[in-house]
Amino acid sequence: MEDRRSFIRKSAAAALAFSAPILPGYGCSTKIYSKHPLKTTALKKALVAWYSQTGNTERHGRLIAKTLEVHGIEVTAAELKHVDIESVNDHQLIIIGSPVFYYDTPDYVKRWTAALPSINGMPVASYVTFGGPEGNQYNAACAIIEGLVEKGGVPLALDAFMNMGTFPPVWSGDEVKAHTWATRHLPDASTYRRVREYTKEIIRRVARGQRAKFIKTMNAREFSTLFNPVWWTKKFVDQHHIIRDKCTECGNCVDKCPVDAIDLTNHTIDRGACELCFGCINNCPAQAIFIKYNGQRLVGYLDFMKEHHLKITLPEELNG
Ligand SMILES: Cc1cc2nc3c(=O)[nH]c(=O)nc-3n(C[C@H](O)[C@H](O)[C@H](O)COP(=O)(O)O)c2cc1C
Numbered sequence: 001m002e003d004r005r006s007f008i009r010k011s012a013a014a015a016l017a018f019s020a021p022i023l024p025g026y027g028c029s030t031k032i033y034s035k036h037p038l039k040t041t042a043l044k045k046a047l048v049a050w051y052s053q054t055g056n057t058e059r060h061g062r063l064i065a066k067t068l069e070v071h072g073i074e075v076t077a078a079e080l081k082h083v084d085i086e087s088v089n090d091h092q093l094i095i096i097g098s099p100v101f102y103y104d105t106p107d108y109v110k111r112w113t114a115a116l117p118s119i120n121g122m123p124v125a126s127y128v129t130f131g132g133p134e135g136n137q138y139n140a141a142c143a144i145i146e147g148l149v150e151k152g153g154v155p156l157a158l159d160a161f162m163n164m165g166t167f168p169p170v171w172s173g174d175e176v177k178a179h180t181w182a183t184r185h186l187p188d189a190s191t192y193r194r195v196r197e198y199t200k201e202i203i204r205r206v207a208r209g210q211r212a213k214f215i216k217t218m219n220a221r222e223f224s225t226l227f228n229p230v231w232w233t234k235k236f237v238d239q240h241h242i243i244r245d246k247c248t249e250c251g252n253c254v255d256k257c258p259v260d261a262i263d264l265t266n267h268t269i270d271r272g273a274c275e276l277c278f279g280c281i282n283n284c285p286a287q288a289i290f291i292k293y294n295g296q297r298l299v300g301y302l303d304f305m306k307e308h309h310l311k312i313t314l315p316e317e318l319n320g
Pocket of ligand 1: 130278
């Protein structure tokens with residue numbers, strides 16, 4: 001039988017292996033940089049665009065846009081799906097925001113950047129909002145930059161802003177997960193200060209022509225992104241449908257679904273196409289989306305916020 005000392009030694013080795021970054025040179029560490037010269041250091045017009053399911057990433061995007069405007073920069077601010085991608089080169093800076101989903105940038109955002117025309121020499125920056133404690137947010141922000149660099153963008157900066165997680169299993173059921181509850185006051189004034197500072201730093205970097213190099217290094221936990229975590233998570237979903245009698249046909253779920261999986265003419269959800277972003281249940285004001293996950297009915301974001309009297313603090317620029 002294994003003695004106590006050797007057991008402890010083996011456990012420590014396993015823990016180290018689990019948490020350590022995968023060593024550079026083994027194909028899991030990626031350098032992200034551009035060889036293109038910056039197309040300009042004169043910033044007149046910026047594009048700030050985001051993907052956002054429950055408003056956090058959008059709020060930061062709008063604050064970034066306001067901060068740029070205060071500095072005399074004209075801004076196109078929009079959801080990714082409303083951006084005319086043929087006009088991206090009319091700008092001298094592109095900033096893209098996204099939530100972290102499943103330890104990564106959502107596929108929707110990756111598809112969007114992949115569809116861009118060439119943006120050779122364009123200064124680019126990214127930001128993510130996230131709700132988990134795992135520390136994977138940096139890689140997700142890197143993944144956005146990676147997509148923009150593939151199109152010729154020149155990376156300047158990235159940042160990540162924490163708030164309450166919006167993955168319904170973290171609050172549905174008997175108790176709210178401790179981390180979710182502990183972060184329910186975010187974003188707050190200090191988050192917004194950081195967003196403004198981040199924006200000013202980007203402006204400075206454009207003016208100085210200060211490019212950046214990022215290194216995306218996967219740790220063992222993030223290896224799950226290579227094994228289709230959406231597919232695995234779907235295995236826990238027993239039911240996912242629309243309760244026809246409750247549906248008010250407001251269209252929120254259709255609007256938020258990134259893969260057009262919802263058809264309100266016959267109240268169906270294409271579960272094969274669904275990417276399990278929970279945008280439908282999180283934005284339904286009528287409790288008409290029924291999802292049973294791991295044996296329990298999920299509660300959507302709007303209902304969770306209402307039930308716990310939670311309100312998001314807005315930055316003064318977005319008040320009124
Ligand atoms: C489907 C789903 C998966 C998520 N996965 C992660 C994750 O892997 N890591 C993390 O830190 N937060 C995760 N979150 C939390 C969101 O990243 C976070 O709450 C984000 O701010 C939501 O942005 P939005 O309000 O703009 O949609 C997840 C949320 C959802 C809905």
